[in-house]
Amino acid sequence: MNCFGWILAAAAVGGFPGPETRLPSPNGSKAVVWQAPRAGDPEYTHHLLLDDGKGKLHPLMPFHRNVSVEWSPSGMHVAVTCHCGSDFSDVVVFDIANPRHGIGVTKALQRRVGRIRVLNNHHAYVEAIRWLNDESLEVLVWGYGEQNPKGFNWTYDFGLGGRAELVKARDGLPSEQ
Numbered sequence: 001m002n003c004f005g006w007i008l009a010a011a012a013v014g015g016f017p018g019p020e021t022r023l024p025s026p027n028g029s030k031a032v033v034w035q036a037p038r039a040g041d042p043e044y045t046h047h048l049l050l051d052d053g054k055g056k057l058h059p060l061m062p063f064h065r066n067v068s069v070e071w072s073p074s075g076m077h078v079a080v081t082c083h084c085g086s087d088f089s090d091v092v093v094f095d096i097a098n099p100r101h102g103i104g105v106t107k108a109l110q111r112r113v114g115r116i117r118v119l120n121n122h123h124a125y126v127e128a129i130r131w132l133n134d135e136s137l138e139v140l141v142w143g144y145g146e147q148n149p150k151g152f153n154w155t156y157d158f159g160l161g162g163r164a165e166l167v168k169a170r171d172g173l174p175s176e177q
Helices: 003-011 105-113
Strands: 013-016 022-024 031-035 046-051 057-063 066-071 077-085 088-095 098-104 123-133 136-144 152-159 164-171
Touching: 013 022, 046 066, 057 077, 057 098, 066 123, 077 123, 088 105, 088 136, 098 105, 105 123, 105 136, 105 152, 105 164
Parallel strands: 088 123
Antiparallel strands: 013 066, 022 031, 031 046, 046 057, 066 077, 077 088, 088 098, 123 136, 136 152, 152 164
16 A cells, blocks of 8 residues: 555545555444456446455445545445536445445435525536534535536535535635635
8 A cells, every 4th residue: 555545544535446446444444445347348337345344345336437435433434425427426325334225415415405406507516525423424515507607515514314404505616715
């Protein structure tokens, strides 16, 4: 592992594809594992797997471009931002005790706070920014398009227990703040 990989592992934040194929949990007992596309795969599908630390790999999700991964402080959850296309991204949160079904953050957020109209823009991104604690994730909703040509960026506190709260709403792109 190069020194860059050690920094990522210590912070329990990383991305795939990249120079490393594993991102250990904060205590090192588990890991998110990147599996490169198989030779001849016409869809060029990457896979994220959970190494449970007991010799088993469990599928988390397929992806086609790239993902950012962040472990919760306790290592009980992992947030995956899928940069699914050039004009959108989404977040899935996995409970490590039951990794088969992740929480789709965009849909869950809209169920909790109502329709988020800025997501109708041509470029709309939902990204995990950081874990606030073991049960709450800071989520950035940003982008631009027909409805918001100068851009928008909204920050939410997304609680895994069913709570969501808009923390900041600003016009403009995050890079302009």
